[in-house]
Amino acid sequence: MKQLFYFILLIAGLSSIHSCKNMLDEDGDPLLDLNDTGGLIGPRGLYREITDKDTIAEYHYSGLLMTRVLTPKKSVTDLSYSGDKVSQITFNGFLDLDGDGTIDTDSISYTQLFTYGPGGRLTTISENRSVFRRPPPVPPATTPGPMALLRKAKSLYTLGYDASTAKMNSILMQNGPDVAGTNFAFTDYSKTEYTYLGDNVSKVVREYGPYNNGVFGRPITRLGYDFYEYDTQISPFTLLPTAYKISRLLSTEANDRESHILSPNNPKKASVTDLVPPIPVPVIRTTNYNYDPQTYMRKGFGINYIYKPF
Secondary structure, three states: OOOHHHHHHHHHOOOOOOOOOOOEOOOOOEOOOOOOOOOOOOOEEEEEEEOOOOEEEEEEEEOOEEEEEEEOOOEEEEEEEEOOEEEEEEEEEOOOOOOOOOOOOOEEEEEEEEEEOHHHOEEEEEEEEEEEEOOOOOOOOOOOOOOEEEEEEEEEEEEEEOOOOOOEEEEEEEEEEOOOOOOOOOOEEEEEEEEEEOOEEEEEEEEEEEEEOOEEOOOOEEEEEEEEEEOOOEOHHHHOOHHHHHHHHHOOHHHHHHHHHHOOOOEEEEEEEEOOOOOOOOEEEEOOOEEOOOOEEEEEOOEEEEEEEO
């Protein structure tokens, strides 16, 4: 988990940067230009997250519903719906699991099923995940073989909500290896707690530990994420389904640093702190934002956000 800090340090000094990507979406419709224009009037969707070097994410829609996300190394996330609610998310591709800023070479495939309770509130997410790796070459061969199954795992996420505000305030994760021929059992857990300032996520604490026959062991890792100085403008992530945003946070252990995507506004400062003794030392990153005339954020933390009209 210490490698989380390497990525934060990498981006801490980055200022907002500009990109000259294609200004048409997949249907050939014009996108909101990054230059100072009159902005995009009327309904919109988030289309791309880009830096000066790469596209971080590209969002595709069927009507008003987001149905597919393309990410680096030809990775694909597909969303299925039951009515207007996300019922399933499937990912096939590559992730930066340790948060060091480099996409891993292991291939990841997972399927998440979403269950909703009274009032249509998301209550549980069940996940089946497989990891694939190329075996080293066997002499006299000099190239690795095809991707082979390395391991499988199952996870169950249980979401908790504040009774007075109805905001999500916790996620309990139980995880275990899925080994053929053995009885499945959860062996690990994580507990995540969310604190809000108004409607914005201000603090996230996540701890990890062993789990054995219903007993939560002493946490061995504990990390804190703080988000400060929120503006009053509109976050681009308000345009994405909440179920997808939660799925994105759960896709890797490092992604808790993005927990501000659950907020309607944009934090100008974020930090991560290893809360395990002896002395917590936060790693802080800051940014200045750029907005369009309709007050949607379009540039910050080294990322440009491009919108498309609906």
